[in-house]
Each structure stands twice: as structure tokens, then as C-alpha cells.
Amino acid sequence: MWVEDWSMQAGCRDTQPDTLFVKGAEQNKAKQVCASCLVRSECLAEALENRIEWGVWGGMTERERxxxxxxxxxxxxxxxxRAAKAADIRVTV
Structure with a gap:
């Protein structure tokens, strides 16, 4: 099920924002926060559609996006x- 107002259900909602806006190897730690997030697809769609350039969103770094x-x-x-989530398909680079 697609969640329009996804931010309140995000796995990172209680995480310090600085944790998700890091460089290098620290990005792998940030991506772990996203790994079990229920609204990961919605978050990634937001970042891609709005061309957000910084941070880890939906489990992807800015380079991957x-x-x-x-x-x-x-x-x-x-x-x-939305279609990928409905079909339970993970988007990867």
C-alpha cells in the first residue's frame, strides 16, 4: 500500500538528520536506517521527483539517485x- 503522507511513518523520523546527510563510508550506515523502513519507496520517489541532491533518501545515496x-x-x-511496491519489487542501481 502506497502512503502519501509517508514522513510520519519513516524509519528515520527519530534519527538525527545529520546521520542521513553524510559522505563516504558513513553513507552505508545511513542506508541501514532505510533497510527496514516501511515507506522507503515513498521516500525515494520524493527525492527523485524533486531532484533532491543531498543525503540518503529511500536507501539511496545522491550518486545512486x-x-x-x-x-x-x-x-x-x-x-x-508505486507499481514496484505493489509488486514487491526492489529498485536497485
Whole structure:
């Protein structure tokens, strides 16, 4: 089920924001926060649709999101990720 107002259910809602806006190897720790999040797809769609450039969103770093955007320039990420979530498919780079 897709959650429009996802931020209140985010696994990181009680995490310090500085934890998710890190560089290098620290990004792997930030991505672990996302691993079991129930609204990971919604978060990722938000970052992709709004071209958010910094931080880990939906379990992806800014580099990983840029690669998705570059390889799929016309994608409607809300639709793509909504369908993937309904089919229980994980999007990877």
C-alpha cells in the first residue's frame, strides 16, 4: 500500500538528520536506517521527483539517485515506485 503522507511513518523520523546527510563510508550506515523502513519507496520517489541532491533518501545515496535519473530521464518515479511496491519489487542501481 502506497502512503502519501509517508514522513510520519519513516524509519528515520527519530534519527538525527545529520546521520542521513553524510559522505563516504558513513553513507552505508545511513542506508541501514532505510533497510527496514516501511515507506522507503515513498521516500525515494520524493527525492527523485524533486531532484533532491543531498543525503540518503529511500536507501539511496545522491550518486545512486543521479545514476537512476540519468539512465531513466523521463520516468515518473511516483508511478514506477508505486507499481514496484505493489509488486514487491526492489529498485536497485
Amino acid at each position: 543521479r545514476a537512476l535519473l540519468r539512465n531513466n530521464p523521463g520516468a515518473s518515479w511516483g508511478e514506477v515506485l
